[in-house]
Amino acid sequence: MSNLTxxxxxxxxxxxxxxxxxxxxxxxxxxxxxxxxxxxxxxAPILGQLKQIAYxxxxxxxxxxxxxxxxxxxxxxxxxxxxxxxRTAENWLGHRRGGLAMATIGACxxxxxxxxxxxxxxxxxxxxxxxxxxxxxYSGALSTGTLAAGGTLGIxxxxxxxxxxxxxxxxxxxxxxxxxxxxxxxxxxxGYMIAIRIFVWKNPDEAGELKPRMPYRDRFAxxxxxxxxxxLFLAVLGGIYGGYFTPTEASAVGAFGAALIAxxxxxxxxxxxxxxxxxxxxxxxxxxxxxxGAMLYNSFLALTQLPQxxxxxxxxxxxxxxxxxxxILVLYLILGGPMDSLSxxxxxxxxxxxxxxxxxxxxxxxxxxxxxxxLVLISVEVGLISPPVGMNLFVIQSMAKDVPxxxxxxxxxxxxxSDVIRTxxxxxxxxxxxxxxxxxx
Numbered sequence: 381m382s383n384l385t386x387x388x389x390x391x392x393x394x395x396x397x398x399x400x401x402x403x404x405x406x407x408x409x410x411x412x413x414x415x416x417x418x419x420x421x422x423x424a425p426i427l428g429q430l431k432q433i434a435y436x437x438x439x440x441x442x443x444x445x446x447x448x449x450x451x452x453x454x455x456x457x458x459x460x461x462x463x464x465x466x467r468t469a470e471n472w473l474g475h476r477r478g479g480l481a482m483a484t485i486g487a488c489x490x491x492x493x494x495x496x497x498x499x500x501x502x503x504x505x506x507x508x509x510x511x512x513x514x515x516x517x518y519s520g521a522l523s524t525g526t527l528a529a530g531g532t533l534g535i536x537x538x539x540x541x542x543x544x545x546x547x548x549x550x551x552x553x554x555x556x557x558x559x560x561x562x563x564x565x566x567x568x569x570x571g572y573m574i575a576i577r578i579f580v581w582k583n584p585d586e587a588g589e590l591k592p593r594m595p596y597r598d599r600f601a602x603x604x605x606x607x608x609x610x611x612l613f614l615a616v617l618g619g620i621y622g623g624y625f626t627p628t629e630a631s632a633v634g635a636f637g638a639a640l641i642a643x644x645x646x647x648x649x650x651x652x653x654x655x656x657x658x659x660x661x662x663x664x665x666x667x668x669x670x671x672x673g674a675m676l677y678n679s680f681l682a683l684t685q686l687p688q689x690x691x692x693x694x695x696x697x698x699x700x701x702x703x704x705x706x707x708i709l710v711l712y713l714i715l716g717g718p719m720d721s722l723s724x725x726x727x728x729x730x731x732x733x734x735x736x737x738x739x740x741x742x743x744x745x746x747x748x749x750x751x752x753x754x755l756v757l758i759s760v761e762v763g764l765i766s767p768p769v770g771m772n773l774f775v776i777q778s779m780a781k782d783v784p785x786x787x788x789x790x791x792x793x794x795x796x797x798s799d800v801i802r803t804x805x806x807x808x809x810x811x812x813x814x815x816x817x818x819x820x821x
Contacts, residue, residue: 383419387684390415394677394727404723405666408673415680433675438668441628445544445554447664448631452638453495454656459642463508464606465490470512471602475593478580480516481526482573484509488530489569492537493613494638498721498764502531502772506779517588520783522579525791528772529572529799532761535721537565538617539631542721542760545671546753549729552746554627555620560750560817564758564806571798579794608644612637621820667722674726681730691734701739705755705807708732712759713766721760721771729756743810750817751810758806762799765792 390411397407416426437443456462469483469490476482484505492501506527513523535542538558547554580587594602603610616634619625625633642648681687694704715724736752743751764772767789777788806812 383684384686384689386415386418387681387686390677390680390684391686391731398723404727405670405673408670408677408727412673412677412680416676416683419680419683429676429679433679434672437671437675440548443544443548443668443671445539445628445631446541446667447660448628448635449495449539449541449544450497450663451656451660452631452635453497453500454659455635455638455642455648456491456494457500457504458648458652458656459638459645461494461609461638461641461645462487462491462504464609464645466505466508466512468602468606470591471594471599474591477584477590478522478576478587479591480509480513480518480588481522481576481580484513484526485530485533485569485572485576488527489533489537489565490609490613492531492534492565493539493617494609494634495534497541498531498533498535498761498772499775501534502527502775503779505530506776510776510780513588516591519583519586519787519791520780521787521791522576522583522586523791524773524776524780524783524788525793525795526572526576528765528776528788528792529575529795531772531775532764533565533568536561536568536757536761538562539627539634540757541667542725542757543753544627545722545725546729546756549726550733550749550753552749552753556746556817556821557750557753558617558627559621559820560754560813561757563816564754564802564813567802567806567812568758568761568799571802572795575794575798608641612641670722670726674730677727678730687731687734690731691738694735694738701741702807704735704739705741705752708736709755709759709803709807712756713763715763721764724760724763725756732756741810743814747810747814747817751813754813755803755806758799758803762796762803765799766796767792 394407394411397411398404413426416429417423465487466483469486470480473479473483473486487509488501488505491505495501495504510523510527513526514520538561540558540561543557543561544554546552547557612634615637616630619633620627620630639648712724712728715728733749733752737745737748741748767773773788773792777783777785
């Protein structure tokens with residue numbers, strides 16, 4: 381068996397292990413170690429790689445962003461930020477048909493700008509918004525669909541942990557990826573609100589009762605009550621783009637600011653502080669083990685020359701670059717069901733990224749890499765809410781046990797349609813993603 385064939389076989393074995401529910405980090409670790417052993421015929425190079433890969437990967441200054449943003453999200457959850465954001469959005473949108481659902485999307489977007497995680501955003505906002513939606517007569521389908529889709533904004537609206545990992549894998553600038561994701565993230569939130577509006581127009585009985593219209597004086601007063609949250613968001617992103625500190629330093633500022641808000645708003649206890657630190661440590665360890673497994677597997681793929689051969693083969697086929705892009709995005713949509721977003725990025729980027737960079741889309745290499753990263757993130761986001769195995773659907777359904785599975789699937793369909801339309805627009809018009817980036821830089 382040639383090295384190239386071994387690389388292709390290993391990919392199939394890896395997917396089979398994932399579908400058998402073997403942890404993705406362990407699966408990549410075993411495939412990389414066994415594959416390298418078959419090629420080299422010795423365990424000595426593998427042990428040397430483990431030492432080198434572990435040190436070179438985890439000594440990367442940029443990766444310290446991950447635990448700090450996780451900690452920031454934990455402090456935000458303990459500080460009641462999600463509830464404050466929901467109440468503020470409710471004051472502005474609650475009087476409209478489907479307004480509470482739209483307020484949930486707005487609150488998810490705000491919380492995602494602090495949290496950076498899809499499932500964490502969905503789970504946290506569900507605790508606040510789900511009881512309120514059901515109490516006001518919203519159907520189980522609309523309530524769960526809104527929360528599952530709104531949770532995906534956590535990985536798209538910066539700061540995003542997945543974008544940090546993508547930047548590390550492809551050696552791109554984290555700050556530039558964050559700013560490129562801003563406009564698509566806002567478009568996602570607007571598209572979801574439009575989807576809700578159309579859904580309740582066709583199904584008015586599923587949107588509950590209208591809440592009274594709040595005077596503008598009360599609406600602006602509600603905004604003033606979240607001044608500290610807005611200040612934190614501006615400090616993190618404004619500090620990055622204003623050149624005052626790096627994304628890593630911004631994550632530290634964000635974590636410290638979220639801790640202050642949690643203490644000031646709810647008097648965060650020592651017990652809650654300990655829980656936040658323990659959760660951050662365990663989640664970071666899980667992510668870093670997945671990264672370690674991915675790096676070992678990627679090192680094995682480099683020995684097989686599979687990524688380079690695949691890129692050269694696609695170029696030689698002479699396929700239209702836009703067809704190649706469409707096929708890759710569809711694959712992400714399919715894989716997004718059974719796999720979490722981090723695993724999918726780590727597994728596929730080493731293969732797909734060289735292919736895309738070898739094709740001509742009329743963009744400079746850096747802009748092409750950033751544009752592709754945003755498209756991948758959006759496709760992963762769609763996969764997280766795609767029936768029957770979208771990860772966010774299971775998170776929300778576990779918190780809404782009285783809602784049948786069929787209703788959950790029906791409720792998320794309008795949001796998937798919105799995502800597909802938005803993805804097609806961003807593929808067809810790269811300038812939508814890149815204009816703000818070009819303006820800032």
